[in-house]
Amino acid sequence: MVHVAMTIAGSDSGGGAGIQADLKTFQELGVFGTSALTAVTAQNTFGVSAIQPIDATIITAQIQAVMDDFDVKAVKTGMLFSAEIIQAVADKFHWTEIPLIIDPVMIAKGGASLLKDEAVEALKNVLLPLAALVTPNIPEAEVLAEMKIKTDADMEEAAKRMIALGAKAVLIKGGHRKEAPYAQDFFLGADGERFSVRSPWIDTKDTHGTGCTYSAALTAFLANGETAAKAVISAKGFIHAAIEDGLEIGGGHGPTNHWAYGRRANKMMEGVVVNG
Numbered sequence: 001m002v003h004v005a006m007t008i009a010g011s012d013s014g015g016g017a018g019i020q021a022d023l024k025t026f027q028e029l030g031v032f033g034t035s036a037l038t039a040v041t042a043q044n045t046f047g048v049s050a051i052q053p054i055d056a057t058i059i060t061a062q063i064q065a066v067m068d069d070f071d072v073k074a075v076k077t078g079m080l081f082s083a084e085i086i087q088a089v090a091d092k093f094h095w096t097e098i099p100l101i102i103d104p105v106m107i108a109k110g111g112a113s114l115l116k117d118e119a120v121e122a123l124k125n126v127l128l129p130l131a132a133l134v135t136p137n138i139p140e141a142e143v144l145a146e147m148k149i150k151t152d153a154d155m156e157e158a159a160k161r162m163i164a165l166g167a168k169a170v171l172i173k174g175g176h177r178k179e180a181p182y183a184q185d186f187f188l189g190a191d192g193e194r195f196s197v198r199s200p201w202i203d204t205k206d207t208h209g210t211g212c213t214y215s216a217a218l219t220a221f222l223a224n225g226e227t228a229a230k231a232v233i234s235a236k237g238f239i240h241a242a243i244e245d246g247l248e249i250g251g252g253h254g255p256t257n258h259w260a261y262g263r264r265a266n267k268m269m270e271g272v273v274v275n276g
Helices: 018-028 055-071 083-093 117-128 137-147 152-163 209-222 228-245
Strands: 002-013 030-043 045-053 072-077 100-102 169-172 184-187 196-198 271-275
Touching: 002 018, 002 055, 018 030, 030 055, 055 083, 055 117, 055 169, 055 271, 083 117, 100 117, 100 209, 117 137, 152 169, 152 184, 152 228, 184 228, 196 228, 209 228
Parallel strands: 002 030, 002 072, 072 100
Antiparallel strands: 030 045, 169 184, 184 196, 196 271
């Protein structure tokens, strides 16, 4: 049986992030991908040069059209851009039991802002309480938790603060902690389950779309019936392979390799370590 997942996110004309990365990831993991487009960006490996948000009523219509016809097993959000769009998305999912994975996209790899300042409060107060799992990187977690994150203890405290905002589980991605010995992420569930998952650092500039791809892999594994914790571990293997087997295309921060995981067979989890 083929399961269906949905991504609600912006378009990346360079193909490495956003809707494009999400759908490629779903496909690689055997999940049928559907989508609702929130914004169009003019973007390549050097950065974002223009953004055009989609009208909230069209976003709502896209979501409804998918939900009316497909048995969607998991949904992820990416670039939502404005408080109006965040509210429109929340209005469609406050009544459903479908797992909602929130990737709180705020800043593009090249530094462009992908979330309006006034939208942060809407993200915290409207969308996070609906999240089955929220997946911020360190800078995003610092904004959502309103604290600086330097240590493992800081990551845990920030996760607790997001659980207090209503999220059922939190995964803080540690890729910005370059001083750490590993690329280590921290998972905390509202039920108290906690663990870290790590992989070796990879010396590469080609990391465009890693957050989108990681959260899309999580969504696909959840759509296929895995628990949140197991999905995190499997998705870590997916993104580690995607970064390690780089494509070396584009002149800036190049995209990750979305088909690497499937081609590595039994080596696909190599280097991934879980500390419970």
